[in-house]
Amino acid sequence: xxxxxxxxxxxxxxxxxxxxxxxxxxxxxxxxxxxxxxxxxxxxxxxxxxxxxxxxxxxxxxxxxxxxxxxxxxxxxxxxxxxxxxxxxxxxxxxxxxxxxxxxxxxxxxxxxxxxxxxxxxxxxxxxxxxxxxxxxxxxxxxxxxxxxxxxxxxxxxxxxxxxxxxxxxxxxxxxxxxxxxxxxxxxxxxxxxxxxxxxxxxxxxxxxxxxxxxxxx
Numbered sequence: 001x002x003x004x005x006x007x008x009x010x011x012x013x014x015x016x017x018x019x020x021x022x023x024x025x026x027x028x029x030x031x032x033x034x035x036x037x038x039x040x041x042x043x044x045x046x047x048x049x050x051x052x053x054x055x056x057x058x059x060x061x062x063x064x065x066x067x068x069x070x071x072x073x074x075x076x077x078x079x080x081x082x083x084x085x086x087x088x089x090x091x092x093x094x095x096x097x098x099x100x101x102x103x104x105x106x107x108x109x110x111x112x113x114x115x116x117x118x119x120x121x122x123x124x125x126x127x128x129x130x131x132x133x134x135x136x137x138x139x140x141x142x143x144x145x146x147x148x149x150x151x152x153x154x155x156x157x158x159x160x161x162x163x164x165x166x167x168x169x170x171x172x173x174x175x176x177x178x179x180x181x182x183x184x185x186x187x188x189x190x191x192x193x194x195x196x197x198x199x200x201x202x203x204x205x206x207x208x209x210x211x212x213x214x215x216x217x218x
Contacts, residue, residue, distance in 0.1 A: 003103055006048055006074055012119035024109040030096045036080065037094035043083035044094075045104045049075050052100025053161075056092050057176070066142070066179025068092065069134040070161070078127050084111040085128070142179060150178060151188050152217040155198070155207060165207040174205075 003025055004010045010018065025048075030036060036054065037044045047054070054071040056079060071077055071094075078085070079092040084107045114120045141150055154177060158167050171189065175182040189205065192198045197209040197216075207213065 003048070006050060006103070009117075009119045009123045013113070013117055017113050017117055017120070020109060020113055021105060025103045025105050027101070028104050029101050030099070032096055032098050032100075034096045034100075035093070036096060037077075037092065039091045039093055042080075043107050044080040045106045046081040046110045047071075047077040047094075048103045048105070049073055049077075050101040050103065052096060052102065053098040054094055054100060055097045056094050058091060059093055060179075064179060064181075065093075065176040066138070067177040068138050069131065070097070076127055078124065078131060081105075081107040081110060083107055084114075147178075147180065147184060147188055148191070149217055151185065151192070152197075152213040154178060155205065156210070156213055156217060159207055159210070165210070167205045167207070168203060169205060170203060 003022060004018070007021075013021070027050075030052075036047070039059075049071055051073050054075075054077065056068045056071065056077070057065050058068060059065055077094060080094055082092075114124055141153075145153075151174070154174065155167070158169065159165050171185045172182045174189075175185045178185070189198060189200055192213075193200050195209075195212065197207070197212045199206040199208050
């Protein structure tokens with residue numbers, strides 16, 4: 001599929017604007033684990049995902065991570081081009097969770113089109129509002145939800161993403177997603193196992209009582 005089929009406001013751009021973007025957009029393939037964007041000092045450009053999965057996260061001074069949101073097929077990442085947005089200094093890191101194919105539009109090329117096209121500017125604002133909503137939701141979870149509820153919700157989200165009840169994921173990786181210590185995750189998973197909701201084996205977490213986790217997450 002072509003770039004135009006992935007960019008929602010393509011048909012609202014003029015032929016000249018389409019040419020500016022299409023001639024500058026670079027196809028890129030990255031392997032799982034690749035760091036794509038390294039905080040506010042990095043301005044990689046706008047990313048449009050063709051296939052794969054990216055993770056946007058923040059990093060504390062102590063080196064603790066917390067996932068803000070995930071990006072999938074057809075999603076657009078704006079924080080990787082934060083240098084074109086005035087008064088936004090957001091320390092977001094972006095890595096590939098799976099092998100990913102994407103287009104990268106240089107930041108100032110995209111800004112030149114955004115400044116010319118009301119449709120593109122409005123769409124950009126909509127994406128930004130959605131991402132900030134994702135961030136606020138994460139903050140609310142951390143502040144107001146207990147760890148057992150957050151972990152239950154995370155596991156349910158993972159089985160929907162991976163489409164399997166047997167997750168290939170370490171306790172350390174879960175902790176990185178949730179912004180907590182590995183020991184906290186291990187202790188809570190062992191409790192879940194004692195309650196019959198999960199089965200733990202090396203490198204795997206198998207969900208054995210999905211309904212139980214759903215009740216807990218609610």
